[in-house]
Amino acid sequence: MRTTRRQFIKVSALGAGGLALAGSSMKWTAASTLLNSLTGGVEPTRTPTYCEICFWQCAGWVYKDQAGNIKKIIGNDDDPHCNGRLCPRGTGGVGMYADEDRLKTPLIRTTVDGQDTFREASWDEALDLVAKRFKEIGAQYGPETIALFTHGSGGSHFGHMLKAFGSQSITAPSFAQCRGPREVAFLATFGDIIYSPERTDIRDTKCLVLIGSHIGENMHNGQIQEMSDAIDKGASIITVDPRYSTAASKSKFWLPIKPATDMALLLAWMNVLIENGWYDKEYVERHTVGFEQLKAHVKPFTPEWAYGITTLDPNMIRRTAKEMHDASPSVIIHPGRHVTWYGDDTQRLRAVAILNALLGSWGRRGGFYNPEKAHVPEFPFPAFPKPARTPRESYAGKYNLANEVVSNGMVDATIPSEGNTFNFKAWIVNGTNLLASLPNQANTLKALDALEFLVVVDTMPMEITGYADVILPECTYLERYDMIRKSGHREPNIAVRVPAAEPKYNTKPADWIARELGIKLGLEAFYPWKDIEEMLDWQLQQLGTSLEEMKRIGVKKFPREFDDLYFTEGQDISFNTNSGKIELYSSDMEAEGLPPMPVYTAHEEPPSGYYRLIYGRAPMHTFSRTANNPNLTDLMDENVIWVNPKVAKLWGLKAGQYIKLRNQDDVLSTFAIKVRVTERIRWDSVYMVHGFGHDNKKLSRAFGRGVNDTEMITNVKVDPAMGGTGMRSNFVTFVTEFDEKEAKA
Amino acid sequence: MKEELIVSGRMNHLIDPQLHIWHWHIPLYLFLGGLAAGILFFAALYTILGKEKEYPTAVKIAPFITPIILVVGLMALFLDLNHKLYFWRLYTTIRLQSPMSWGAWTLMVVTPISVIWCALNIKEIFPNWKWKYEFIDELDAFFRKNLKTLSWVLLISSLILGVYTGILFSAFNARPLWNTSILGPLFLASGLSTGAAAILLMSKSHHERLAFARIDLMLIGIEMFLIIHMFMGFLASTQVHIDAASLFLGGPYTTPFWLFVVTLGLAVPALLETLELKGFKLPAMIAPILVLFGGIVFRFIIAYAGQVSRWLY
Amino acid sequence: MAVDTKKCVGCSDCVVACQTENNVPIGYCRDWVTEVTDGTYPQLEIEIRSERCNHCENAPCVRCCPTGASQFAEGGIVLVEHDRCIGCGACIASCPYDARYPHPDGYVDKCTFCIHRVDKGLKPACVSVCPTKCLYFGDLDDPNSDVSVVLKKRKWKTLIPEAGTRPQLYFLI
Numbered sequence A: 001m002r003t004t005r006r007q008f009i010k011v012s013a014l015g016a017g018g019l020a021l022a023g024s025s026m027k028w029t030a031a032s033t034l035l036n037s038l039t040g041g042v043e044p045t046r047t048p049t050y051c052e053i054c055f056w057q058c059a060g061w062v063y064k065d066q067a068g069n070i071k072k073i074i075g076n077d078d079d080p081h082c083n084g085r086l087c088p089r090g091t092g093g094v095g096m097y098a099d100e101d102r103l104k105t106p107l108i109r110t111t112v113d114g115q116d117t118f119r120e121a122s123w124d125e126a127l128d129l130v131a132k133r134f135k136e137i138g139a140q141y142g143p144e145t146i147a148l149f150t151h152g153s154g155g156s157h158f159g160h161m162l163k164a165f166g167s168q169s170i171t172a173p174s175f176a177q178c179r180g181p182r183e184v185a186f187l188a189t190f191g192d193i194i195y196s197p198e199r200t201d202i203r204d205t206k207c208l209v210l211i212g213s214h215i216g217e218n219m220h221n222g223q224i225q226e227m228s229d230a231i232d233k234g235a236s237i238i239t240v241d242p243r244y245s246t247a248a249s250k251s252k253f254w255l256p257i258k259p260a261t262d263m264a265l266l267l268a269w270m271n272v273l274i275e276n277g278w279y280d281k282e283y284v285e286r287h288t289v290g291f292e293q294l295k296a297h298v299k300p301f302t303p304e305w306a307y308g309i310t311t312l313d314p315n316m317i318r319r320t321a322k323e324m325h326d327a328s329p330s331v332i333i334h335p336g337r338h339v340t341w342y343g344d345d346t347q348r349l350r351a352v353a354i355l356n357a358l359l360g361s362w363g364r365r366g367g368f369y370n371p372e373k374a375h376v377p378e379f380p381f382p383a384f385p386k387p388a389r390t391p392r393e394s395y396a397g398k399y400n401l402a403n404e405v406v407s408n409g410m411v412d413a414t415i416p417s418e419g420n421t422f423n424f425k426a427w428i429v430n431g432t433n434l435l436a437s438l439p440n441q442a443n444t445l446k447a448l449d450a451l452e453f454l455v456v457v458d459t460m461p462m463e464i465t466g467y468a469d470v471i472l473p474e475c476t477y478l479e480r481y482d483m484i485r486k487s488g489h490r491e492p493n494i495a496v497r498v499p500a501a502e503p504k505y506n507t508k509p510a511d512w513i514a515r516e517l518g519i520k521l522g523l524e525a526f527y528p529w530k531d532i533e534e535m536l537d538w539q540l541q542q543l544g545t546s547l548e549e550m551k552r553i554g555v556k557k558f559p560r561e562f563d564d565l566y567f568t569e570g571q572d573i574s575f576n577t578n579s580g581k582i583e584l585y586s587s588d589m590e591a592e593g594l595p596p597m598p599v600y601t602a603h604e605e606p607p608s609g610y611y612r613l614i615y616g617r618a619p620m621h622t623f624s625r626t627a628n629n630p631n632l633t634d635l636m637d638e639n640v641i642w643v644n645p646k647v648a649k650l651w652g653l654k655a656g657q658y659i660k661l662r663n664q665d666d667v668l669s670t671f672a673i674k675v676r677v678t679e680r681i682r683w684d685s686v687y688m689v690h691g692f693g694h695d696n697k698k699l700s701r702a703f704g705r706g707v708n709d710t711e712m713i714t715n716v717k718v719d720p721a722m723g724g725t726g727m728r729s730n731f732v733t734f735v736t737e738f739d740e741k742e743a744k745a
Numbered sequence B: 001m002k003e004e005l006i007v008s009g010r011m012n013h014l015i016d017p018q019l020h021i022w023h024w025h026i027p028l029y030l031f032l033g034g035l036a037a038g039i040l041f042f043a044a045l046y047t048i049l050g051k052e053k054e055y056p057t058a059v060k061i062a063p064f065i066t067p068i069i070l071v072v073g074l075m076a077l078f079l080d081l082n083h084k085l086y087f088w089r090l091y092t093t094i095r096l097q098s099p100m101s102w103g104a105w106t107l108m109v110v111t112p113i114s115v116i117w118c119a120l121n122i123k124e125i126f127p128n129w130k131w132k133y134e135f136i137d138e139l140d141a142f143f144r145k146n147l148k149t150l151s152w153v154l155l156i157s158s159l160i161l162g163v164y165t166g167i168l169f170s171a172f173n174a175r176p177l178w179n180t181s182i183l184g185p186l187f188l189a190s191g192l193s194t195g196a197a198a199i200l201l202m203s204k205s206h207h208e209r210l211a212f213a214r215i216d217l218m219l220i221g222i223e224m225f226l227i228i229h230m231f232m233g234f235l236a237s238t239q240v241h242i243d244a245a246s247l248f249l250g251g252p253y254t255t256p257f258w259l260f261v262v263t264l265g266l267a268v269p270a271l272l273e274t275l276e277l278k279g280f281k282l283p284a285m286i287a288p289i290l291v292l293f294g295g296i297v298f299r300f301i302i303a304y305a306g307q308v309s310r311w312l313y
Numbered sequence C: 001m002a003v004d005t006k007k008c009v010g011c012s013d014c015v016v017a018c019q020t021e022n023n024v025p026i027g028y029c030r031d032w033v034t035e036v037t038d039g040t041y042p043q044l045e046i047e048i049r050s051e052r053c054n055h056c057e058n059a060p061c062v063r064c065c066p067t068g069a070s071q072f073a074e075g076g077i078v079l080v081e082h083d084r085c086i087g088c089g090a091c092i093a094s095c096p097y098d099a100r101y102p103h104p105d106g107y108v109d110k111c112t113f114c115i116h117r118v119d120k121g122l123k124p125a126c127v128s129v130c131p132t133k134c135l136y137f138g139d140l141d142d143p144n145s146d147v148s149v150v151l152k153k154r155k156w157k158t159l160i161p162e163a164g165t166r167p168q169l170y171f172l173i
């Protein structure tokens, strides 16, 4: 075999030229023809898209086989979001299209023999009904009482329709259940937000600090790619997580913190940086306000003080602070993304922002870059009517620092209560499974109950669709156009989504649904374009390209017009804060009567016999939306509960055993969950992946598989600054005796 | 604590969570192959030794069942194949390193010989039959003339077949339990022993019965020795081999193996045969039936347990 | 091929990509990801390996194949020729890595190192999709290939070298 190995396949560095077939043997030929027949041989046409399985929106190419079936999706090499490599979910996106459990036709709720059920309807009938009810509700209560809960691409189409109708009551779970606290904290500190994709310059960093961010399980593509590049370049990673996350296993330092105590660590780090003079003095001097107050404020918060709270070795706290200092300014204290944990999250993220300011990483290479967006002009249409009330008025006086609409504020306002005259009467729910994404299900159900009308636009029969009056089945992202992707990045760029196949079944794209509904509502004037192709082509022409060109290239980059990627050294910069400087001492927080500098508050601890429920992501799934995807369930078809071996021993739990969970409010999980006994979790906590435990029987692969963490999250700690729903003060205990049949369903 | 997981949820049909690619077909095929090999071996042996008259069952009667046994075995093998339409591919090449290949070819040799053997005997038992075609008579005459050569070919090919039934397993380095050179002789011995038992079952001659009881006793002795040897080998080897042996020493296969194979399949018949040789009158069927039963269980157990045993990494 | 266990995050993208590239039916796979955790909280270590056929230099699967369907192709890649395979399962039983599986169509299937892509100068599907770029593919005897370079730079191991198969999948440790 030596000799054959000598001719081992030669992959040319440029990817061209290929393999030297000199003296190719019979065997080889036989094998190649065989393989060609297996893979269909020729590469058929490809269609550009950007992925909808999470909100990183990677651009890619969709390939079909000769029969016209969608076979694979590959990243677009020119796309800065993905650099030609999709994540497992994006690659498995074919399963969203293939899933035979998809919603297939519009459905209308009716009552048969006293029982609610759905009947199939035509699009015309379903949309007529929606238009009729919207008109009635608009006339009776005002159009602004019709709210849109949305997540994903459909939002712009339905948003446009609703705004034209006179309502701006639009919200998404990606703020108050997700990024909200960090955006508010960074806005208060630097006068700008983090955006998505995050402006973290991980590629060039020398030190990346992850506080609960579990990159590697959190598969946001660009970040994981850049983290891997950074590892290659020798960057040190510091991970703070009560769980030995995948990222922790790749880290130089892992700080196995006691959950809910991160603030103490952050304060101690500030203390160490300041006391040792390990901060960027020039930067702090030139760009910040409030340093002296901060210095005095953090003086008592020594590593020894933090040790008592976090259980972290004080020397480790010093050692890691030194590591950050040594890398400064090419250091990132990562702000995380899903940061609604304990209700004081804006403060915690303020502490993160301050640390970054002390280390001078904002606006510096290897820290946070200045992103730039492509400017995509809108197809001209008449100005929207001014709504009688803005959604904020529905929770007036609360969450004043929120820079986006607070979903849970609107849910609360839907439930009639004394003193609130602005109640929402109808919802359109598009692409968000609110029963999985909003904590405190009982509250959500109360709101659903109070609604006069609920329209759900979804691709799958999910929990939320079960509560709808009308279900409108959208086709998947692989079968439709959507708006131009234009999120900011190092270079301004755009990406298009073009249908690779006709919509399956009787499904329609959101743009069509919204427009048809708009027309039925008499809003033709707001739709001056013939169809979405015309609109997109017009927009693209303004950018110097065309739909035709974009179909060929998928992604287009533009040169930067505005400021540089990083600050110019030695220059004064005007920040968009009240003081025009980086605010270590926050005037915004102060004005709200909140601590202007972060303070540590002790959070609830698990009662005896209970364990803190923490949750996160599995790299092969997105929230609850992929739990039925055939390709992805093949990799992981249920979530498991991680239990430390000591705890397992105490409770006599065996690996692989199914148990139920009961939380501190006596809520028993609907389904059972498999035990994973692992050293990777602390003994005071248990861990599970979010998005499982579906109870819609129509999901043939996902129904009854695992436990829905949302069901267990009844104790919600609302952030007074911006309304974020802290979800990690929930505690569960194990229930080993239950009716097996019922649990496995 | 050490934890090993396949995080990509691998569940390949017939491979995970443990190999179960071979079901009843292969062990049955191997048992029947061994049985036929045993019968044909004795037939050839006594022909060569010129003792056809003393051992009529062994030489003339018992071989009658071998074509059937072999065909049933081949059917089992065929049923086991997942890509049946390509069955003929087996006979487009000879792969010397592949036991499966030379097994198939050995059967290709043994099966026709067994048919010829039977045909010759049919002629002898029914001398008045008139064959329809001339050439059959010619063939008959040809083989009869070369009977000794034919017997030698049969003797050797049946030995190969017998050894092959064990080598098929022992060639699999990947399954530590199978990975012992003892399986070849062990399966041969067992095959011969089942062959002897089959002859015992059929024989009406007292003399022949005694002779085969003696032979069987000896073979059982050899088997016992080889089994002990095999376990000692495992236990003196690497961890994976120790693990493989422990499937039988406290593991899930302990009872079936020690009870059915060793006790009922070897020890009890050995005892019965000894008593019979000593002149005790016992129901003649019990010992050979137990031997056959032990033989088949043995192959099933080795086939199944081998698929459980694996390397650790 | 070399797999960097220090960078692999176990996301299983390599598995999905292989499935969609090579028409591997749902419920089967040519590659898989193993995660080994060792130690006691908080003194822990994880090794994550993306595994597949090792394209062994001394491949028992090729040796035991009765029809010659399993064979060495150009460059030492071990392949199965589907219409020569009778589905006897001998190669499956012979592989210490459980790298083969019976395809529902009858023949036995396994990783081909995406020879059809490599043929065109592309990298195997799993290599080209991996978000952490932890898979390296190339000519082991070309000192400048990705694999050779990384094998020179880093410590590595192979799986079950004791089995004597001389595996050609290297794990950087």
Ligand SMILES: Nc1nc2c(c(=O)[nH]1)N[C@H]1C(S)=C(S)[C@@H](COP(=O)(O)OP(=O)(O)OC[C@H]3O[C@@H](n4cnc5c(=O)[nH]c(N)nc54)[C@H](O)[C@@H]3O)O[C@H]1N2
Pocket (backbone or CB within 6 Å): A052, A151, A152, A154, A173, A174, A177, A178, A179, A337, A338, A430, A431, A432, A433, A434, A436, A437, A438, A439, A457, A458, A459, A460, A462, A474, A475, A476, A477, A615, A616, A622, A623, A624, A625, A626, A690, A709, A710, A713, A727
């Ligand atoms: N308990 C708990 N709650 C959480 C989180 C958590 O970790 N744990 N995470 C929070 C975070 S960070 C976020 S961002 C939110 C996410 O919350 P959501 O975005 O609501 O997440 P999903 O549960 O995936 O719900 C998505 C819904 O959209 C549907 N869908 C998918 N594709 C399409 C499409 O193309 N068109 C349409 N119309 N519908 C589609 C899916 O079928 C599904 O019903 O959840 C938050 N809530």
Ligand SMILES: Nc1nc2c(c(=O)[nH]1)N[C@H]1C(S)=C(S)[C@@H](COP(=O)(O)OP(=O)(O)OC[C@H]3O[C@@H](n4cnc5c(=O)[nH]c(N)nc54)[C@H](O)[C@@H]3O)O[C@H]1N2
Pocket (backbone or CB within 6 Å): A054, A055, A178, A179, A211, A212, A213, A214, A215, A217, A218, A219, A220, A240, A241, A242, A243, A245, A257, A258, A259, A260, A261, A262, A336, A337, A338, A339, A341, A614, A615, A616, A617, A618, A619, A620, A621, A622, A623, A687, A728
């Ligand atoms: N594969 C995949 N990737 C995704 C998503 C997905 O659904 N699937 N969703 C995307 C979205 S929208 C978001 S918002 C992000 C979320 O991704 P992240 O922002 O990384 O998520 P978190 O939920 O904050 O992080 C979960 C981690 O926090 C740890 N943790 C729990 N409690 C504490 C604590 O008290 N202190 C500390 N320091 N750590 C703690 C957990 O052990 C776990 O490792 O992921 C994105 N990426």
Ligand code: SF4
Pocket (backbone or CB within 6 Å): A051, A052, A053, A054, A055, A056, A057, A058, A082, A086, A087, A088, A089, A090, A091, A219, A220, A221, A222
């Ligand atoms: S990160 Fe993955 S799921 Fe998210 S958009 Fe990109 S490919 Fe799709």
Ligand code: SF4
Pocket (backbone or CB within 6 Å): C007, C008, C009, C010, C011, C012, C013, C014, C015, C033, C050, C129, C130, C131, C132, C133, C134, C135
């Ligand atoms: S795609 Fe890469 S990082 Fe993900 S599991 Fe496979 S080898 Fe590891």
Ligand code: SF4
Pocket (backbone or CB within 6 Å): C052, C053, C054, C055, C056, C059, C060, C061, C062, C078, C094, C095, C096, C097, C098, C099, C100, C110, C165
């Ligand atoms: S890993 Fe298994 S299938 Fe691959 S060459 Fe080695 S023995 Fe054969």
Ligand code: SF4
Pocket (backbone or CB within 6 Å): C064, C065, C066, C067, C068, C069, C070, C080, C084, C085, C086, C087, C088, C089, C090, C091, C092, C107, C108
């Ligand atoms: S299953 Fe196919 S490839 Fe494997 S040994 Fe049998 S004939 Fe050869």
Ligand code: SF4
Pocket (backbone or CB within 6 Å): C017, C018, C021, C022, C030, C031, C052, C110, C111, C112, C113, C114, C124, C125, C126, C127
């Ligand atoms: S090289 Fe190709 S066939 Fe092999 S595992 Fe990777 S993608 Fe699959």
Ligand SMILES: [Mo]
Pocket (backbone or CB within 6 Å): A174, A177, A178, A179, A337, A338
């Ligand atoms: Mo999120």
